[in-house]
Amino acid sequence: EAAVTQSPRNKVTVTGGNVTLSCRQTNSHNYMYWYRQDTGHGLRLIHYSYGAGNLQIGDVPDGYKATRTTQEDFFLLLELASPSQTSLYFCASSEGGRNTGQLYFGEGSKLTVL
Amino acid sequence: QQKVQQSPESLTVSEGAMASLNCTFSDGTSNNFRWYRQHSAKGLEVLVSIFSDGEKEEGRFTAHLNRANLHVSLHIREPQPSDSAVYLCAVSTSNTNKVVFGTGTRLQVLP
Numbered sequence: 001e002a003a004v005t006q007s008p009r010n011k012v013t014v015t016g017g018n019v020t021l022s023c024r025q026t027n028s029h030n031y032m033y034w035y036r037q038d039t040g041h042g043l044r045l046i047h048y049s050y051g052a053g054n055l056q057i058g059d060v061p062d063g064y065k066a067t068r069t070t071q072e073d074f075f076l077l078l079e080l081a082s083p084s085q086t087s088l089y090f091c092a093s094s095e096g097g098r099n100t101g102q103l104y105f106g107e108g109s110k111l112t113v114l
Numbered sequence: 115q116q117k118v119q120q121s122p123e124s125l126t127v128s129e130g131a132m133a134s135l136n137c138t139f140s141d142g143t144s145n146n147f148r149w150y151r152q153h154s155a156k157g158l159e160v161l162v163s164i165f166s167d168g169e170k171e172e173g174r175f176t177a178h179l180n181r182a183n184l185h186v187s188l189h190i191r192e193p194q195p196s197d198s199a200v201y202l203c204a205v206s207t208s209n210t211n212k213v214v215f216g217t218g219t220r221l222q223v224l225p
Contacts, residue, residue, distance in 0.1 A: 031211050042120070042202055043215035050211060059115060059214065090158075094211065098165075101146045101206040101213050105157045 003027045006091050006106035014114050019078040021109050023091030031094040032074040033103065034058070034066060036087040043090065049074055050096065081113045116141045118205050120216035128224050133190040135219045137203035142184060146206040149177055149188045150215075153199045161201075162188070193223045 004025045013019050025032060030050050035043040045058030047066035055066055063085060065077040078085055088110050092103040117140040127133045135149075146165060150158040164170040164177040164186065174191045186203060200220050206213040 033213065035215070040123075040217065042118075042217040045212070045214060048212065056212070058212075094213070096211045097208055098146070100208045100211045101148045101204050102160060102163065103158070103204070103213060107157055 004106040021076040025093040029093035116214045118216040124220040135188045150202045
């Protein structure tokens with residue numbers, strides 16, 4: 001049973017479009033993360049959160065908003081999508097503390113912006 | 115801002131030969147290090163975690179940490195073709211819980 005579930009798994013939109021990527025975790029973890037993965041860049045941190053209503057800025061936040069509505073749910077919002085945001089997006093959760101870095105990943109959401 | 119760099123970008127080894135991957139980080143307060151493996155843009159699996167200087171072995175995977183040199187490495191003993199994947203190091207500090215990944219090393223193991 002998947003503990004971190006992302007949706008949609010694949011999304012195609014046009015430049016200027018509005019996209020919401022969803023992530024739900026059933027690990028009861030405090031921390032949730034959104035990363036993007038592009039060839040040559042590894043995983044880059046967009047935003048992360050340590051609980052409902054909290055948001056921390058990652059390393060590549062421009063063009064992205066995020067919202068943590070509950071302990072389980074973390075959303076990534078692209079309000080004016082651009083082709084540079086074409087990427088594979090991963091959500092992850094973590095217990096935090098000494099287990100910081102022990103991330104449990106979703107299966108990824110592939111976004112194409114035409 | 116934490117910078118995490120990995121080298122080499124790609125590595126080809128023969129089955130059974132040792133594979134060595136490197137990771138350097140910029141924040142000397144980092145205290146939490148993990149190596150992940152990713153097969154073909156799929157999910158990531160943790161291979162080994164290390165929190166203090168020295169080495170940590172998990173099966174055929176051994177991590178070495180030298181915080182003074184801002185360096186952590188991964189050594190894969192007797193690699194197999196099924197070990198062909200992208201390897202990512204993850205660096206974090208337990209007080210911020212911000213987890214930064216390196217740029218990745220693509221490993222190919224030839225039979």
